[in-house]
Structures are given as structure tokens and as C-alpha cells.
Amino acid sequence: MPYINIRLAGSLSQEQKRQIAKEFTDTLERIAHKSKSYTYITFDELPRENWAVGGELLGGDK
Amino acid sequence: MPYINIRLAGSLSQEQKRQIAKEFTDTLERIAHKSKSYTYITFDELPRENWAVGGELLGGDK
Amino acid sequence: MPYINIRLAGSLSQEQKRQIAKEFTDTLERIAHKSKSYTYITFDELPRENWAVGGELLGGDK
Amino acid sequence: MPYINIRLAGSLSQEQKRQIAKEFTDTLERIAHKSKSYTYITFDELPRENWAVGGELLGGDK
Amino acid sequence: MPYINIRLAGSLSQEQKRQIAKEFTDTLERIAHKSKSYTYITFDELPRENWAVGGELLGGDK
Amino acid sequence: MPYINIRLAGSLSQEQKRQIAKEFTDTLERIAHKSKSYTYITFDELPRENWAVGGELLGGDK
Numbered sequence: 001m002p003y004i005n006i007r008l009a010g011s012l013s014q015e016q017k018r019q020i021a022k023e024f025t026d027t028l029e030r031i032a033h034k035s036k037s038y039t040y041i042t043f044d045e046l047p048r049e050n051w052a053v054g055g056e057l058l059g060g061d062k
Numbered sequence: 063m064p065y066i067n068i069r070l071a072g073s074l075s076q077e078q079k080r081q082i083a084k085e086f087t088d089t090l091e092r093i094a095h096k097s098k099s100y101t102y103i104t105f106d107e108l109p110r111e112n113w114a115v116g117g118e119l120l121g122g123d124k
Numbered sequence: 125m126p127y128i129n130i131r132l133a134g135s136l137s138q139e140q141k142r143q144i145a146k147e148f149t150d151t152l153e154r155i156a157h158k159s160k161s162y163t164y165i166t167f168d169e170l171p172r173e174n175w176a177v178g179g180e181l182l183g184g185d186k
Numbered sequence: 187m188p189y190i191n192i193r194l195a196g197s198l199s200q201e202q203k204r205q206i207a208k209e210f211t212d213t214l215e216r217i218a219h220k221s222k223s224y225t226y227i228t229f230d231e232l233p234r235e236n237w238a239v240g241g242e243l244l245g246g247d248k
Numbered sequence: 249m250p251y252i253n254i255r256l257a258g259s260l261s262q263e264q265k266r267q268i269a270k271e272f273t274d275t276l277e278r279i280a281h282k283s284k285s286y287t288y289i290t291f292d293e294l295p296r297e298n299w300a301v302g303g304e305l306l307g308g309d310k
Numbered sequence: 311m312p313y314i315n316i317r318l319a320g321s322l323s324q325e326q327k328r329q330i331a332k333e334f335t336d337t338l339e340r341i342a343h344k345s346k347s348y349t350y351i352t353f354d355e356l357p358r359e360n361w362a363v364g365g366e367l368l369g370g371d372k
Contacts, residue, residue: 001361001368002318003189003226007104009311012342014297018305019341025303027333031326034318038363040189040226041300042255044106049076051311052103053348055087057080058311063175063182064132065313065350069290070158071125078155085151093143094136100177102313102350111262113125114289115162117273119266120125127251127288131352138235142243149241164251164288165238166193168230168354173324176351179335181328187299187306188256194282195249200359202279204367209275211365217267218260224301227362228317230354237249239286244249 002034007044009051009058017043064096069106071113071120079105126158131168133175133182141167188220193230195237195244203229250282255292257299257306265291312344317354319361319368327353 004024012020021041028034048059066086074082083103090096110121128148136144145165152158172183190210198206207227214220234245252272260268269289276282296307314334322330331351338344358369 001226001363002316003228004317005315007311007313007315008342008344014305016341017297017300020337021300021305022303023337023341024334025300027330027337031329031333032318032322037302039300039302040187042189042294043298044294045298046104046106049079050105050107052079052083052087052101053311054099054101055084057076057083063177063350064130065352066131067129069125069127069129070156074156081155082151085155086148089144089147089151093140093147094132096132102311104313108290108292111265112291112293114265114269114273114287115125116285116287117270119262119269125288127290138243141235141238145238145243146241149238161240163238163240164249166232166251167236168232169236170352170354173327174353174355176327176331176335176349178347178349179332181324181331187301188254190255191253193249193251193253194280198280200367203359203362205279206275207362207367208365209279210272211362213268213271213275217264217271218256220256223364225362225364228356229360230356231360239249 002028002039004039004041005044006041007046009046009048011045012043064090064101066101066103067106068103069108071108071110073107074105126152126163128163128165129168130165131170133170133172135169136167188214188218188225190225190227191230192227193232195232195234197231198229250276250280250287252287252289253292254289255294257294257296259293260291312338312349314349314351315354316351317356319356319358321355322353
């Protein structure tokens with residue numbers, strides 16, 4: 001542990017994921033004293049039409 | 063907040079997702095007094111073979 | 125299936141949970157044609173200080 | 187990886203959790219060839235009134 | 249209930265998923281006395297580049 | 311969106327949660343161009359005996 005799950009609509013480049021994983025892991029080590037090697041991070045990139053805010057899907061058919 | 067995650071096997075049409083998102087958000091506002099604009103809803107549409115009930119995968123190879 | 129997870133900060137009364145579970149299940153049956161008996165709904169009621177929006181915890185120490 | 191999350195209503199004894207964690211980890215190693223040391227398992231023990239099946243909360247006020 | 253979510257990087261064969269679902273369900277019935285028919289298991293097979301351990305993505309661009 | 315869930319065994323101080331929420335949100339804005347106000351972060355602090363690594367619970371009865 002820890003286990004971090006990042007969910008977002010749309011997709012990230014591999015370079016963005018690499019950078020986010022690195023920074024989140026560093027933050028957890030520095031602030032919460034969690035050994036880097038035990039930190040798991042997963043990215044769930046959802047289609048925009050599978051995410052709703054305020055009762056409306058983000059993506060649509062037009 | 064709130065954050066609602068809906069997981070199901072198979073897929074929904076965009077119109078079904080739109081309708082579900084709208085109704086769930088309305089329900090939460092009416093019953094739990096959560097402002098609509100803060101409600102996030104995500105749909106995870108899993109392949110049927112990635113879902114098991116009673117120890118058996120829903121989808122199969124035939 | 126389906127499996128629905130509702131996460132929110134603070135708590136709901138049992139009556140609110142009962143009503144939300146009923147309405148969500150009805151909605152899924154009506155819109156997505158999912159048999160009621162297979163729908164699972166879980167509520168995760170988090171302490172307000174375990175939820176952040178915009179980089180700020182919702183609950184605080186005062 | 188892998189990461190396994192077990193959610194249930196009510197609680198388990200520590201001995202039950204210990205046994206389940208051991209067996210699940212063994213199964214994943216044997217079937218999916220995942221090294222035991224990388225397998226994380228978490229248990230979420232929910233109050234019965236936070237779990238609904240078929241539109242009804244499992245636990246109630248009587 | 250219970251609901252079990254298995255997340256891993258890469259993919260499993262249908263036969264592996266079938267075997268894991270069967271064994272996990274059997275384990276829960278034997279150890280935790282949960283009726284098989286109520287146990288749901290889902291598999292999330294993530295792209296390797298969507299999983300980080302120790303701050304590094306498992307999959308890469310080469 | 312995005313929605314980030316941080317799961318760990320044991321607990322964090324409120325100050326640690328505040329700092330992690332701030333840094334994660336900043337990172338997502340800078341790297342992924344996600345508006346801060348839409349980023350939700352939740353912390354799940356699990357009892358150590360509800361987390362297993364390598365088939366062994368982290369916490370025990372002694």
C-alpha cells in the first residue's frame with residue numbers, strides 16, 4: 001500500500017501518466033512517509049459519454 | 063461530491079446513460095439535498111466475460 | 125449485476141438510504157432493463173475531512 | 187499488482203480475513219502467475235444498512 | 249453481496265478468469281459462509297501503461 | 311472530474327491529508343490541465359488488519 005486510483009474522462013498521453021505517477025508517488029513518500037516501492041497507481045481513462053456532471057453526460061452525440 | 067459509480071456487464075446506449083444520469087442526480091438532490099452540479103456519475107461497462115455471478119462468468123466462449 | 129457504489133461526505137439517515145436504494149434500483153430496471161433482484165447498491169459515507177474538492181478538504185479542525 | 191478489493195456487509199473475524207487473503211493470493215499465483223509479494227488485498231466491511239439488494243437495505247431499524 | 253473487484257495490468261485468458269472466479273467464490277463460501285449465488289466478481293484488465301509501481305509505469309513506449 | 315481515490319492502511323493526520331490533496335490537485339492541473347475546482351479526492355483509511363500484502367494481513371492480533 002498505498003493504492004491510488006485516478007479516474008478521468010478522456011485520455012492522457014503516456015508522458016502525462018508517467019509524470020503524474022512520479023509526482024504522486026513522491027508526494028506520498030514525502031508527506032505520508034510511504035515507501036515508494038509499495039505505492040500502486042492506476043489510471044482509468046473513461047469515454048467522455050461515460051461521465052456525467054450535474055446530470056449531463058460530458059460527451060455527446062454531436 | 064457525491065460520486066456514483068455504476069458498474070454493469072454489457073453496454074448501454076448513450077440515451078440510457080443520459081437518462082440514468084439525469085434520474086440518479088435528481089434523486090440525490092431530492093432525497094439527500096445534494097446540489098446537482100456537484101454530483102459525478104461514472105459508468106463502467108464491462109465485457110460480460112469479466113463479470114462472474116455464483117462463480118460462473120456471465121459471458122462465455124460459445 | 126449491476127453494482128452501484130455511492131460515495132459521499134457526511135452521512136445519510138437510514139430513511140434516505142432506503143429511498144435512494146429504491147429509486148436507483150427502479151430507475152435501472154426501467155431504463156436499462158436490469159432485474160431488480162440483481163442490483164447491488166453500496167453507500168460509502170466518508171468523514172468530511174476525507175474528501176477534498178479543488179484541493180481543499182471539506183471538513184476541518186474548527 | 188494485482189489489487190483485489192473485497193466488499194461485504196457485516197464483518198469478518200481476523201482469522202477469516204487471514205485465511206481469505208492467503209487463499210486468494212495463492213489462487214492468483216497458481217492460475218495467473220502473479221508473484222505473491224505483489225498482490226494487495228483490501229477488505230471493506232460495510233454496515234448492513236449501507237448495502238442494498240433488490241432495492242432494499244440489508245439491515246434495518248428493527 | 250459480497251462484491252469482489254480484481255484489478256491487474258495486462259489480460260487474462262477466459263479460462264484463467266473462469267478458474268479464478270470459481271476458486272474465489274468457493275473460498276468465500278467455505279471461509280466466510282457467503283452463499284455462492286450472491287457473490288459477484290469483476291475483472292478490470294488495465295493496459296500496462298495505466299499501472300504504476302514505485303512511481304514508474306509498468307508499460308512503456310518501446 | 312477527475313476523481314482520485316487514495317486507499318491506505320492506518321491513518322493520516324488532517325494536515326497530511328490537506329497537504330496531499332493540495333499537491334495532487336496542483337499536479338493534475340499542471341500536467342493534465344484539469345481545472346482544480348473539478349478535482350475530487352477521497353481518502354480511505356483502512357484498519358491495518360483489512361489490508362494484505364503477499365497473502366498476509368498487515369495488522370495482527372498481537
